[in-house]
Amino acid sequence: MPHDEDASPRSGSMEHGSVSTVIVTHNEGDMLRRTVDSFLQAPDPPDEIVVVDDCSTDGSTSFLREGYEGVELLPTPSQQGIARARNFGGRHAKGDVLVFSDAHVGVDGGWLGPIVEALAAPAVGEVAPSVGYLDGRPGIGHGLTWDSASLKMAWLHDGTESTHDVPFLCGCFVAMRRDTFEKTGGFDDGMYRWGYEDSELSLRLWLSGWRVQTVPSSFIRHHFRDNFTYEVDSRA
Numbered sequence: 001m002p003h004d005e006d007a008s009p010r011s012g013s014m015e016h017g018s019v020s021t022v023i024v025t026h027n028e029g030d031m032l033r034r035t036v037d038s039f040l041q042a043p044d045p046p047d048e049i050v051v052v053d054d055c056s057t058d059g060s061t062s063f064l065r066e067g068y069e070g071v072e073l074l075p076t077p078s079q080q081g082i083a084r085a086r087n088f089g090g091r092h093a094k095g096d097v098l099v100f101s102d103a104h105v106g107v108d109g110g111w112l113g114p115i116v117e118a119l120a121a122p123a124v125g126e127v128a129p130s131v132g133y134l135d136g137r138p139g140i141g142h143g144l145t146w147d148s149a150s151l152k153m154a155w156l157h158d159g160t161e162s163t164h165d166v167p168f169l170c171g172c173f174v175a176m177r178r179d180t181f182e183k184t185g186g187f188d189d190g191m192y193r194w195g196y197e198d199s200e201l202s203l204r205l206w207l208s209g210w211r212v213q214t215v216p217s218s219f220i221r222h223h224f225r226d227n228f229t230y231e232v233d234s235r236a
Contacts, residue, residue: 029060035104053074097175127214134223145168
């Protein structure tokens with residue numbers, strides 16, 4: 001099984017058990033600020049927040065350039081796409097636990113503890129909270145599964161309250177230990193277009209011997225939008 005219970009934090013990292021949140025943004029408008037404020041105002045904020053600006057052109061990161069206590073702005077040298085930008089931020093962050101978040105979420109109080117607790121098990125490679133709607137609509141998802149031979153994803157709504165294994169996690173909000181991120185390389189840099197980088201990671205972790213779990217006692221809200229705020233090229 002590809003994990004090492006004796007793995008040490010990398011040189012220069014924060015104290016053991018620290019958490020870094022990596023938020024990738026590209027033209028997110030005011031949603032970015034609302035997401036950052038949600039993390040900072042929660043009773044259990046992460047030790048570090050790194051906002052990776054993947055070449056935004058809408059001025060949405062200007063509030064961070066002016067200085068925002070507890071948050072570091074990390075511009076990419078050129079547009080990377082979600083997988084590469086997350087890896088870029090993950091390599092830069094200092095925490096022993098890496099939380100990868102979309103730039104349009106809200107966290108509830110108490111979200112962090114269950115995530116860290118679940119990742120304390122060496123056999124667990126990746127975890128995610130339960131996910132609801134940011135606009136308050138009913139419905140909560142607990143991981144994903146394939147719903148047909150087309151490999152289209154569908155949310156799981158099993159109602160189980162305890163942490164449990166699932167086939168896939170939604171990339172809108174996932175967490176890994178640093179040692180797992182470094183050993184696996186994180187997200188696949190070759191998936192530079194939109195979509196499926198999250199399911200590829202979950203599948204790769206399963207095939208490598210790790211477990212992928214949803215943590216229902218941790219809860220976040222995600223903005224599921226009908227249209228993208230930027231051009232999406234999904235050609236092969």
